[in-house]
Structure formats: structure tokens, C-alpha cells
Amino acid sequence: MPLLLALIVIVALDHCNAEKTVAAESVVSPSISLGTKYSDNIFFSAQDAESDFYTVLTPAVQLLQRNERGELAVKGKVDSFSYADNSSLNSLDSEVSANGSYALSPLFSFNASSLHKVDSQADREIASSGLISTNSKREQNRESLGLEWALSEKTVVGSQASYSTMRYEDKDYSDMRSGSYNLSVRSDLSQYLSETTGFVDLAQRRYDYEGSQVSDYTTVTIGLEKKLNEQYSILAWVGPSLIETDYDNPYLQADKEWGVTAHCSVDAEFETSSLRLSLTNEVAPDNFSNTTVERTTVGGGWSKQVSADMRIGIWSSYFLNESSGSDAVFNRNSGKKTLNILPRITYKISDNFTVEAEYGYSRVEYTDYDSNIERNSFFINFIWGIDNILK
Secondary structure, three states: OHHHHHHHHHHHHHHHHHHHHOOOEEEEEEEEEEEEEEEOOOOOOOOOOOOEEEEEEEEEEEEEEEOOOEEEEEEEEEEEEEEOOOHHHOEEEEEEEEEEEEEOOOOEEEEEEEEEEEEOOOOOOOOOOOOOOOOOOEEEEEEEEEEEEEOOOOEEEEEEEEEEEEEEOOOOOOOEEEEEEEEEEEEEOOOOOOOEEEEEEEEEEEEEEOOOEEEEEEEEEEEEEEEOOOOEEEEEEEEEEEEEEEEOOOOOOOEEEEEEEEEEEEEEEOOOEEEEEEEEEEEEEEOOOOEEEEEEEEEEEEEEEOOOOEEEEEEEEEEEEEOOOOHHHHOOOOOEEEEEEEEEEEEEOOOOEEEEEEEEEEEEEEOOOOEEEEEEEEEEEEEEEOOOOOO
């Protein structure tokens, strides 16, 4: 947090000086939304599923300050959940984040970010990791600092360090601390392949599950980013990974396992529509079972601007979370497959008023326990906001 505060002061002072010489931009965007959602399985139960409605009221604000040398964005929101039948699930969640970057010179720049988040919904991670939990309140904090140094017009060296904590109100879940460090080299390869950037990346992460285990995860990857034509681009990387795990349980032996981390994605941008397909294999934390898992993710999304005021789209994801070694014995999510499908329509009623409607389908299959969970949901959300109250 001190590093981010220092960045805020630097950008703010530079912004004052920039106003005297070049155009600077300040934006304040408030909004408020009111939505209602129906779920036919609010607890993600394999048997005796229970349905319910809830409403969520979300006031939010976004602050942006930008000039030719730096940018600072601060966002904040509060989500007030009220359930029709299960009032014990009512909660007040919140999120505050700040992201900033600043160029000290044409060759050297740095960035910093900070996040504080409190959430409590059982489906808070199903779209990003395929994992589900109880409605236990969770508090997250994350700080990061990154540096970039341009060695030449074509080659840039970058490094990033971050630290985060995750704490649960329910003591059935272990609190977690994690830290990571990343070193990368990116180079323009256009002289060999048109519109291509290549990169090499070294990353190390540590996941410390309180009272459970410590996992160290190291990867070395090589990849490229290429624009195939005006519409299509591709991003891919691959490399070896090593995960080393020590357990607090004296009856479990330390594990060391080699693997492969890989990613491939294709993006397409057309005049009125966009498409994205991706495939990823990685080791990631299972925040609800106090372990790490090997996660394979297949994702896809399509959206289209039907008219000046209406946009439609559909997004889907498939996750396979697997544990190996000693973790597989205790991980409740080991061998879990999750499918999500989410079609959505957005209609802009006026410059300041928008309505969204979406249907969600999720299916979770526990292969080790021969158990399946399904959920259908419907959500409609009304949003009022102003692009910039300073205009």
C-alpha cells in the first residue's frame, strides 16, 4: 500500500504540472444498479435443491486521472444482497481497487495496484475457476508492483511482484497467504514474422495455507503474440512447471511434481461483433480446499452489436480441477468438472440508463464421488450512471 500511495502522489503532482502544458484528463463516473436474480439451487446441492430470489443494490464510483506520463484509476462499489426466503444469506459485500502506472522516462516505467474485497456468495468463483463454496464471508487483500525497462526499440524487460492474503469467517476454511515474482523479456520479431512479439517468462509463486500446507510453483514459458490479419490475433505460450509441496500433517510426505503449463487463445474483432476462444493448463490455488490443483480451462465468448442501443452475447467455460499426490486424498474438489453457459442481452435505454438480462446454467460433476449438481438462474439488472460528472 505505501508504494501505491507514493504512485498516487506522483501522478497527482505530475497531473497538476501537465495541466499547464498539455491536455490532461480527469473523470469521475458514479453509478447505481438494482438487480434481481432467481436461482433454482442457491446452495448448489446435489439433492433437495432449494430455490430463492434475491435483489442486489450496487452503488459504485470510478475515478480516473490521466496525462501523457501516467494514469491512475480508482474504483469502489458496495453490493447489498437481500434474499426473499433465506434472510440468513443477506450480506453487504464491497470492493475497492486502485491501479496506476507512471513513466519516469521514455525508457523506464513502473506500475502498482491494490485490491481490498469482501465477498460472501457461494458462486463467487464458479465463472473464473469452476469452484463453489458455502456463503462464508471472505476478505481479500492484494498488492503488486511492476517495473518495465526498454533495452531498445524492440526489446523490453519487465518484472512484477505481488503479495495477497485471503481470510475466511468460517473456520472450516484455511486462511491463505500467497506471493509471486515474475521476470519477462519481450521482443518485437516483426523482422522475422510480420506483426509478431515473442516473450520468455520466469515465474515463481508460493501458496501458504494456514495450518495445512505450503506449495511452491515455478514455471518457465516461451510464447508469442501475433496479429494474423486485420480481424484475427493469436496468443500462445508453453513451458515446464514444478510444484513442491510441504504438509503440516506429519503423516504426509512432501511432494515434488513436474508438469506443463500452456495457453492458446484466438481473438477476432469484426465491425459489429467479436469472438474469443481459449485453452489453458496451469497449476492454481483451490481457495476452498486448502490445496493447489492442476486446472484445465476451455473458454469461449461471442458478442454482437445488434443496433446502436442493443448488444447480445454468449459466454461459456469448462473447467477440470484435479489434485495429485497427497492432495488428492483431502481435496473435496479433486476431479471436479464444471460447465458454465451464460447468454446475455444489454439494452441502452438512454445515455444514462441501461438494462441487462441474462440466463445462467452451471453443471458441476464430481467424478470421484459420482455426484452431479445443476443450477439455472435468471438475472435482470437496471443501471443508471454518468460517464463523467466533471464535464
